[in-house]
Amino acid sequence: MESNNDKPSTPTNAGSTGSPGTQAQAKGFQAVRKAHQSEIVEDYVELISDLIEQCGEARPVDIASHMGVTQPTVVKNLARLQRDGFITREKYRSIFLTKTGADLANICRHRHRIIVAFLLHLGLDAETAEHDAEGLEHHVSNKTLAAFEAALEK
Amino acid sequence: MESNNDKPSTPTNAGSTGSPGTQAQAKGFQAVRKAHQSEIVEDYVELISDLIEQCGEARPVDIASHMGVTQPTVVKNLARLQRDGFITREKYRSIFLTKTGADLANICRHRHRIIVAFLLHLGLDAETAEHDAEGLEHHVSNKTLAAFEAALEK
DNA sequence: TCCTAAAGTTAGCCATGGCTAATCTTCTAT
């Protein structure tokens, strides 16, 4: 999976190959890429959960308007969610979360709310807080989330 | 480019089609998708700028190890950066930033540093701060960035 | 000088996640 760039010899270029700082930076970028893979799943299960709460059911057309994408895009993403065990569904019927999906939704909603609360606490308006939280939530480590919560306590 | 979902008629399901909250949420998701499009460009120009500073030149092999990807991946992404006017290069030679690329690098570095400083200010360790900043930096609006700076002043 | 290892490139594979166009199903209102 990884390349073994740990030759101490002929480091043509200074301060690059596999230095501790380099590796740490690479880890950061890899974490970002990993977060992007989970992102759609997280946003979808959270939205589906909200729609079931608020509307009684989660339909592709509503997911599409909330996500700002077309219905075929929703259908395609729902197929992945089903494949990966987060939802169950039958053709032309509304969508249900599996236990796995519902659990993930709760975790995501919790995370989301902490971030929004933290941004509001910093003095931002509600719209900006919601707007930015939608992206930030996927890149906040547990440590940082805890720091946000701690700041809210004070 | 956009679909016109502003039918006030027959909203079969309550509280969904084009309601103000729904549209605001959609705007948030759209902003996240847009951020993801600029992300690679931003991270690459910032890294290239750093490598030129620290090593005297930016070579694909070093970009690869810092980004945690393979060299062919770097080459492909560099082709896009060149196509879009952020870098210039000749085959088998190291990479240079255009004015556009260098300006963007400076903006990104500035942003990056503010976020790291803010996370450190919250009490996080340096590694976590750098790690999380790598993702967060692409999802912080100007308003939120300003709020971070304000918090640092105090 | 020239051989070889490292660096760079190319080709080609795959998954993701957007989109439009066209079709099919469901549901509602007459």
Next chain:
DNA sequence: ATAGAAGATTAGCCATGGCTAACTTTAGGA
């Protein structure tokens, strides 16, 4: 009861951004 609208699906397109394998070029050291 049924026609038409709204919703759902399918098919097929495209760009992105990972990867491996194979090849070419460059450059350092014997």
